[in-house]
Amino acid sequence: MKTRKIERTRLVPHTVDGVTEMVLDREHIEVPAPPRDWDHIVRTAVTVGAIILVTASLAWTTASIGDLLAAVTISVVAYAAAVAFDASWIMCMGVEWLLRYDPERAQIARRAGRWALAVSMGAVFAHGYLIADTWVIGAVGAAVSALAKGGWSMAMRVHARPLDPRTQQWVAARRAKVDGQLAMIPIRRELQRGEALVDAEQRSLTSDPDRGSADPDQSGPNPQSGSGNPAPPPNGPMTVKDAVRTAKDSGITDPDAVLRYVRKVADANAKPETVARYIRLAG
Template sequence: MKTRTITRYRTVPHTVDGETELITEPYTVDIPLPPRDWDQLVRAGVTTGAVVLVTVSVVWSTASIGDLLDRVVIAPAAYGAAVAFDTAWIMCMAVEWLCRYDPPRARIARYAGHIALAIAMAAVFAHGSLADQLVVGAVGAVVSAVAKGAWMIAMTVHARPLDTRTQQWVAKRRAALDGQRAMIPVRRELLRSQALIEAERAALTGPDWNPDHDPTESGPATEDPDDEQPAAPAGPMTVKDAVRTALDSGMSDPDRVLAYVRTRADANAKPATVDRYIRLAKLAG
């Protein structure tokens, strides 16, 4: 068994002139080496080879298509546009990799990559044809196909297919979480719209406008004191202050007090908390 030597440290006592202190002492130990993971080495080699081939394909296609477009436009624009041909199918491969656990979405990226690859190969072949070098054009076009094929093989090495039941479970979980994420900008947009509406109303009606006031309401009813709503405070309220305000306004029903607290102070106020403040307020009164 192969081993390797490493240095570790331990604390030991050391005495000088009858006084003992703890000092750090280095020592060496031999630990066994794990067996070489040839599968991982081969996997890394395949991935590296695919990356190299993709790089070669980009360089070749850019030079070939750039020279083709250079006939009608300036060189910077020609070679800049030439990069887009191989970049398109490379991006499709990246999307296919990210969606490897979502077969429908990965399938779309795969088909789009094939179309982008065919366009890039046709452009390279057209360059060779115009230069009266059909063989060179054909071989150059095959370079991109070889690079994409190598990357597809590398993806099969790294892919971990899921069974049908697990795939459905992943799809449902992803849909639920994506729905929650999608609601974040939706809620933000709704709040922004509401704020704009209230700002416009305040600008049109003056500084005394209250967004919680309904102009269609008549005066306070005298039949039941609990139906009378207390006036809105000028600033933010705590749960305790909201309970005190509701009781001072004549509310006696705990449910109505709770509704008022949730409207004016805390939308998530708990009934037990409101009841406790009601008892404290009655004791104090």
């Protein structure tokens, strides 16, 4: 039986001059060696082979199509544009892999990859046919991309984990909930930016000297006309929500003025964000 050495560490007591401390003790022991995982080795070899095929195809396609396009433009631009031909179907296969648990969306990437591969093979075939004046050279050159895509497709199948229909529906439902939560993040940010702009606009309007003062407390209550801040109700202290609604009904629109009123009649420690939320709910 094959064995292998491993290092094992443990804490042991060690005493010097009557003082004992726990120190780290290291020792090497032999344990049975696990058998080779040939499935993992073959899977790794298939993946590496697929990567080599894709890299070779990308280089070959870029060289062929770049040489073809160099007849009508400068070489740098021609070879840069040639990269797009194989890069397109390679990117589609990457998207297909990321969407492997969402068959409907993966199908779109799969179809787009096939069309991109066809375009790339056609361009390589055109280059070989025009340069060598024979269709055999063009066909052989075009087959390089097809072989690379086939090899990568096989590698994807090796790593794929197919799901049964019920599990697929469960994954789709869970993903829909998570996607909805992720989608709400930028939506909330957009709404917060919009609310901030509205608040700033309201402050600028209420602070306009031509429209009068924005703070109803500056002039103080007028006992004869009944204007000014509304008085607290006779049945006791208000809640923050009721105080905000009372202020809104009394014509107080400036958020700072509403906050001062709430702190005066309801809660002296009322938080601005709480008052702002009730202002939005009160419309």
